[in-house]
Amino acid sequence: MTHTRVKLLGAGLVIAAATTILAVAGMREGWVYFLPVDQFMASGQHQMQRVRLHGTVGEERFEASRADLNAKFDLKGKTSSIRVEYTGVIPEMFQAGHDVVVEGQCDEAGVFHADTLLTKCASKYESADGQAPHANPYAAESAE
Amino acid sequence: MIELIGNLSLAAAVLVAAATVIASIGAAALGPVAGAPWLRGSRWLVASLAVFVTVAAAMLLTALMTHDFRFTYVAAYTERALPVGFTFAALWAGQEGSLLLWAWLLSMLCLMATMGWRRLVGTEVAVAHAVLAVVCGFFAVILLFAANPFQMFDGPPPLDGRGLNPQLQDLAMIIHPPLLFTGYAGFTMPFAMLVGVLIAGPRDNRWLSHIRRWILFSWMFLGAGIVMGAWWAYIELGWGGYWAWDPVENASLLPWLTSTALLHSIVVQQHRGMFRIWNASLVALTFLLCLFGTYITRSGVIDSVHAFAASLLGVFFLVFLLLMTALAVGLIVWRRRKLAPDRPLEALVSREGAFLAGNVLLTIMMLVTLVGTIFPLLGQLVGHEGVTVKAPFYNRVVAPMAILLVGLMAVGPVLAFGVQAARKIAVNLRIPAAAVVVVTGGTLLLLTGNVWALLCVAIVTLGTSSVLLDFVKSFSARRRSTGEGVLAATVNLIDTNHRRYGGQLAHLGVMMIVIGVAGSSLFSRETLHRVVPGQTFEVDGYRGTFLGLTDIRGSNYSAVQASVELTDSSGDTRVATPEVRFYDTWPEQPNTEVALRSTWLEDTYVTLAGWEGGGRNAAIQVRVNPLVLWIWIGGIVMVAGGLFCLLPRQLLWPRAVTATALRRSPAVDRPVEPVVSTSVANSEITA
Numbered sequence: 001m002t003h004t005r006v007k008l009l010g011a012g013l014v015i016a017a018a019t020t021i022l023a024v025a026g027m028r029e030g031w032v033y034f035l036p037v038d039q040f041m042a043s044g045q046h047q048m049q050r051v052r053l054h055g056t057v058g059e060e061r062f063e064a065s066r067a068d069l070n071a072k073f074d075l076k077g078k079t080s081s082i083r084v085e086y087t088g089v090i091p092e093m094f095q096a097g098h099d100v101v102v103e104g105q106c107d108e109a110g111v112f113h114a115d116t117l118l119t120k121c122a123s124k125y126e127s128a129d130g131q132a133p134h135a136n137p138y139a140a141e142s143a144e
Numbered sequence: 145m146i147e148l149i150g151n152l153s154l155a156a157a158v159l160v161a162a163a164t165v166i167a168s169i170g171a172a173a174l175g176p177v178a179g180a181p182w183l184r185g186s187r188w189l190v191a192s193l194a195v196f197v198t199v200a201a202a203m204l205l206t207a208l209m210t211h212d213f214r215f216t217y218v219a220a221y222t223e224r225a226l227p228v229g230f231t232f233a234a235l236w237a238g239q240e241g242s243l244l245l246w247a248w249l250l251s252m253l254c255l256m257a258t259m260g261w262r263r264l265v266g267t268e269v270a271v272a273h274a275v276l277a278v279v280c281g282f283f284a285v286i287l288l289f290a291a292n293p294f295q296m297f298d299g300p301p302p303l304d305g306r307g308l309n310p311q312l313q314d315l316a317m318i319i320h321p322p323l324l325f326t327g328y329a330g331f332t333m334p335f336a337m338l339v340g341v342l343i344a345g346p347r348d349n350r351w352l353s354h355i356r357r358w359i360l361f362s363w364m365f366l367g368a369g370i371v372m373g374a375w376w377a378y379i380e381l382g383w384g385g386y387w388a389w390d391p392v393e394n395a396s397l398l399p400w401l402t403s404t405a406l407l408h409s410i411v412v413q414q415h416r417g418m419f420r421i422w423n424a425s426l427v428a429l430t431f432l433l434c435l436f437g438t439y440i441t442r443s444g445v446i447d448s449v450h451a452f453a454a455s456l457l458g459v460f461f462l463v464f465l466l467l468m469t470a471l472a473v474g475l476i477v478w479r480r481r482k483l484a485p486d487r488p489l490e491a492l493v494s495r496e497g498a499f500l501a502g503n504v505l506l507t508i509m510m511l512v513t514l515v516g517t518i519f520p521l522l523g524q525l526v527g528h529e530g531v532t533v534k535a536p537f538y539n540r541v542v543a544p545m546a547i548l549l550v551g552l553m554a555v556g557p558v559l560a561f562g563v564q565a566a567r568k569i570a571v572n573l574r575i576p577a578a579a580v581v582v583v584t585g586g587t588l589l590l591l592t593g594n595v596w597a598l599l600c601v602a603i604v605t606l607g608t609s610s611v612l613l614d615f616v617k618s619f620s621a622r623r624r625s626t627g628e629g630v631l632a633a634t635v636n637l638i639d640t641n642h643r644r645y646g647g648q649l650a651h652l653g654v655m656m657i658v659i660g661v662a663g664s665s666l667f668s669r670e671t672l673h674r675v676v677p678g679q680t681f682e683v684d685g686y687r688g689t690f691l692g693l694t695d696i697r698g699s700n701y702s703a704v705q706a707s708v709e710l711t712d713s714s715g716d717t718r719v720a721t722p723e724v725r726f727y728d729t730w731p732e733q734p735n736t737e738v739a740l741r742s743t744w745l746e747d748t749y750v751t752l753a754g755w756e757g758g759g760r761n762a763a764i765q766v767r768v769n770p771l772v773l774w775i776w777i778g779g780i781v782m783v784a785g786g787l788f789c790l791l792p793r794q795l796l797w798p799r800a801v802t803a804t805a806l807r808r809s810p811a812v813d814r815p816v817e818p819v820v821s822t823s824v825a826n827s828e829i830t831a
Contacts, residue, residue, distance in 0.1 A: 004491060023541050026538070029536040030535060030536035069763055
């Protein structure tokens, strides 16, 4: 092997090692489970760690205050549901009956404290076929 | 009638594509002389292919512009009240239309490519025509069978359409998708030529000059599309950011990274005959990543905010992707001996060494982005269903790589090819190093102690100063030797070497983007204020007063508008008016309109986060994002740099040529394809 090749190999190894270290460190920090509510409730393993959950916002026990920046609701799956308390800006499309994604952690009492709330438009580019437009959620609250 | 013409033209396109393949294979089999009429025939067939796809696109456009709601596509994406510009842009608002746009752009670019290659003869170009026809044919097939834009309602058509999704009703919607698709489609040309060259058996490096412009062209459009998309996200989505490492964003970044690497490594092949296998792989990979990105985002295998509806389309794309991958890998492996380098890598500290390092960094960035994007799939394979990675994963790896890349931009231009480079570099970097000490020291004392920020400042200073110094040196050398004035010397110097100075300009653009990204991601401040009308709040450097809410009415929406008076530290007052819009046909999807003011130093980004009781109280979110404007300026500069590289060798040659002939040093700046330009230049001199 020529001198340059040895150097090249050395440089390659250093870069590979550095990338791996960075990627693993980044993965530890950026790793998060993204689960449907049912799967989260069924498996015990994720209960106390930070996760992303998706489900449907329940119609009953739905409280949201856009000006006070908090919302409390049941996040429902097909078979189970979990109580969510969220603090922060409420996305415009957030309302009961819609699909949302929340990120946060469960406390001992079984309440999920979320700091991220994303509304999930089933398909952003595809129109909702044959669906009647929903009532304006702001209609009653609109400024005069 | 419209649907008949549309579908018939698509069907005709499929048949013509098949005929093109036959004609091209005939041309390849009969050889350069006997096959010449066949080759000419395949060129005409590509031209008629472009005509048929154009007719199909024109039909959909006609249906859109005449509000022909018998078509499900027209009803799904437009309404009568939609402004004309958006009705036009609805052509690419949905799955079917955007694929039709892609197919149309592809067919037009194929036409341009075959015309550009019309002087070429032989197997290479014949096979290239066949590959172009196969890709065009693939798009025509999916438009006919998997995503037909001419679908009609079975029953009576609706009286009015559903309208364009509010988030798409933005100026960027008109520009961003065509830019991106032009980039994607353009990378088909290099791939086609690569397949042709590999089948014919690579003899020299000349074929690179037939595809360099295509790579550059597509790279420019893709880059412009990505930056435009980031800008769109920034002003439209209202979360204060411009890049979220979303799968669709990543999908466009992947081919951009590989094509950036390719633009650099083909220079080494052109000048030194090295990196042949690597270049062939990058040409193929860039094309395949364009397909891959489309596959993962349109098949529903990966969740994205851009989700298109899952459909059969995924299967089509997957099969085509696998076939093309097998073709590329097979050909490169088969021809590996003919792709051997002319010489080994002689020295690491040399221009080719810097190009190699840059390629390695860009490839790592691409791999990390790829792994992150398909992480949910990888997780599934090892039994961790539902696992995803978020931004920190990407940032951790990509940010240091980007900083190293800027470092290479600093040393690359001052390095020569070959073994002698190492000695000169220390001398050439003296002044930039001094600039780094001064600027970084100044930043540390006056602005911030943040290590990342200082690192970025240092590396960008090094890069900028070595680019500028390089220019100043050549500039003063030129003035000494020619005695030209300042303006003439600048213009002529740049004109003598568009590729070099275009590249430098693109580097400056990237450095501006790095500064913008660093500034906004490290020092962004965000505050949320719950206020009643008349109430005052403090944001660092600003005093805000909430004046109240009003209802306003636009052409196809009504909106609630907040008025917030912002006074900066110098006493300058303005009123920001963020809105929440309710589009008539999309009441369930209110849309934020950000009140944004940009300056060189920082953006103030105000959104109306919520309100209650008819405006008795409201929540106002204020973000102060430093240096964001530099990202957009950097994007424009980067694309301008690409444009410079695309220019013919010399625009103002009569004078410039004589001067260049005097001072051009051998080897380094010598073009590989000078045949045309110098012969033209010579005839001009003799004339």
